[in-house]
Amino acid sequence: MKILLHHPPREAALKGPKKVLQVLRELEILPDTVLVIRGEELIAEDEIVNDSDTIEVRPVISGG
């Protein structure tokens, strides 16, 4: 799967299928600090991400 990351913008790749939560744990990202978006849809942490999918891991933390 292709993973689009922010801050700075970059790409990562992982083998699928995997649950969203597992993807985040492998990337060492706290689930509470990001949203995972496939296409334009928000996907939940128990959703399966397949090898052919592209997902955006969008941070939700701002400077306040």
Add this chain to the structure above:
Amino acid sequence: MRCRKCSAKAIIRLPRHNTAFCPPCFSEYVTDQVQRAIKGDRMFGHAEGVAVAVSGGKDSLVLWEILSRLGYRTLGLHIDLGIGEYSRISQRKVEVFASARNLPFVVHSLRENHGAGITEIAEGVHRPPCSACGVIKRYNMNVIALQHGMPVLATGHNLDDEASRLLGNVLHWQDDYLDKQSPVLPNSHPKLVRKVKPLYRLAEREIAAWAVLQKIDYIVDECPNSVGSKMFVYKDALNRLEDAAPGTKHQFYFQFLDRQKARAQVSPIEPDLRECVSCGQPSTAEICSYCKLVGTLQREAEPALKVLK
């Protein structure tokens, strides 16, 4: 994962509430939390105009969207900080959002009005950018809101912002700041607006999720000047605690508010306000923070920068 309310497929889990929601139930939850804040804390009524501080980020655009959907009369206030491409994209997000909904807004450009962007101003006064930015935004937002007849200024501060700010204030025992850290700051002077934070019951992730579900196009990039900000360090610490013990942030902030209310009943906090001898705006000191900043800029940065006022 199923929605705890209607059993449809859930799209978000809220560990701090031990629940999960489908899109419609989540949307209802978010709106309910905002209404609960507005009514429960007596922030404002439908008869009052509400100025909304809008940066182009998720929190402020979500706040503006919810307030306008709830039928409040709003005016967007955007400060163009003059930080190159970041500020141009931010302002564009505000313009597109407002024009799609036919919502009125005002833009105050630091470069146009004061001759310099926030980065140069902060360098000129030898202060961290976020500190100078805070002083300039607070001053201008208050003045502009009142100029447009808006007695209330709403900002998009969320639970994470408030909990991390609280952590910073507690770590440094900043009693003065702790006294003022409230979702509602009454207008303790005729020249001050009432400041309110209707999103304080919602976590940052909940607000971002709602923005995505409602297809609100916000700026995802962070302000370049906020790199290395202490606020990120506090948020990171709290997020690690939250991951280990969901609900920590909520308990930390809400239990602080309970204690603050109890203290205020015993000894109400009356700010000792006078009018700044330089600009006439309310201040706790003889010269307000804004005029002190301007004074430093005039002494140290002229003639490289134009005078701020």
